[in-house]
Amino acid sequence: MTNPFTHFLADCQARTNAGLEQCLPVVAAPALRLKQAMRYSALNGGKRVRAALVYASAHAVAGTAPPACDAIACALELIHAYSLVHDDLPAMDDDRLRRGQPTCHIAFDEATAILAGDALQTLAFECLATAELPADLRCQLVLALAQASGHAGMAAGQDMDLAAENRAITLPELENLHRHKTGALISASVRMGALAAGATHAQLAALDTYSAAIGLAFQVQDDILDIESSTEALGKTQGADIAHNKSTYPGLMGLDAAKQLAARLEQEALQALDSFGDHADALAGLARYIVQRSY
Ligand code: GRG
Numbered sequence: 001m002t003n004p005f006t007h008f009l010a011d012c013q014a015r016t017n018a019g020l021e022q023c024l025p026v027v028a029a030p031a032l033r034l035k036q037a038m039r040y041s042a043l044n045g046g047k048r049v050r051a052a053l054v055y056a057s058a059h060a061v062a063g064t065a066p067p068a069c070d071a072i073a074c075a076l077e078l079i080h081a082y083s084l085v086h087d088d089l090p091a092m093d094d095d096r097l098r099r100g101q102p103t104c105h106i107a108f109d110e111a112t113a114i115l116a117g118d119a120l121q122t123l124a125f126e127c128l129a130t131a132e133l134p135a136d137l138r139c140q141l142v143l144a145l146a147q148a149s150g151h152a153g154m155a156a157g158q159d160m161d162l163a164a165e166n167r168a169i170t171l172p173e174l175e176n177l178h179r180h181k182t183g184a185l186i187s188a189s190v191r192m193g194a195l196a197a198g199a200t201h202a203q204l205a206a207l208d209t210y211s212a213a214i215g216l217a218f219q220v221q222d223d224i225l226d227i228e229s230s231t232e233a234l235g236k237t238q239g240a241d242i243a244h245n246k247s248t249y250p251g252l253m254g255l256d257a258a259k260q261l262a263a264r265l266e267q268e269a270l271q272a273l274d275s276f277g278d279h280a281d282a283l284a285g286l287a288r289y290i291v292q293r294s295y
């Protein structure tokens with residue numbers, strides 16, 4: 001029998017891919033490159049961790065993931081896809097490979113990749129604004145996503161990342177960078193799923209503790225994989241952190257200590273789920289998956 005978590009993740013991936021197929025613009029002949037580039041970048045695989053967190057978090061709160069989670073999961077994955085397209089640009093990390101395929105600016109061109117990233121970002125907000133949800137909840141979701149992805153969230157983290165290249169930074173600085181660059185969107189995924197399911201303040205607080213731990217764990221594991229995995233397994237260039245002279249957890253604390261930190265963060269995340277009982281099984285599975293994943 002399939003492992004229930006594997007089944008859950010595959011189901012989230014299928015739901016999200018179907019939702020994205022629906023909300024992305026159709027490419028009619030003669031096609032504009034922008035729409036092709038948007039579809040190329042959003043429908044090219046990806047683990048769909050942020051989408052899965054939306055469904056799992058709603059399930060933890062309500063014992064089920066309401067249909068509105070589909071729009072929320074799509075919005076999160078659209079923002080994530082945009083961030084990857086822009087992150088890969090020559091002005092940022094200058095990467096040629098993403099999800100095992102040429103990056104957007106290599107498959108198309110730089111100007112099209114910039115536009116595709118922009119349009120994926122605005123489409124994310126369109127998805128939320130048109131979701132079948134009470135207006136006040138829609139506003140809360142739009143606000144949560146804007147705050148997590150903008151100047152006080154992911155974009156701020158990217159700015160810190162660029163500023164930290166070729167410069168030694170401290171562990172607290174590295175943690176702050178990753179809490180913004182990677183953690184903010186992961187925390188928003190958990191929070192938005194919980195909001196859609198009608199979470200109480202106490203539930204939101206417990207889930208914030210969970211998401212802060214897995215957000216950081218995600219990045220610690222990413223740094224470990226950059227050393228221990230291969231370009232083929234990762235679908236992106238292995239060793240890119242070292243090539244860009246970036247500070248990483250293994251670089252600052254050693255590989256073994258980084259692995260211990262990831263395991264500690266996984267435990268911290270699991271403890272935060274105590275009050276949710278069995279309903280949080282998928283969130284617990286995601287915490288383990290994030291730390292134990294191999295790509
Ligand atoms: C240009 C205004 C402006 C903002 C740019 C580019 C950017 C904002 C932010 C970049 C943030 C970024 C790329 C974070 C990396 C996070 C990360 C570890 C990505 C990999 O996530 P996975 O492993 O990827 O979930 P898949 O492919 O599985 O979806």
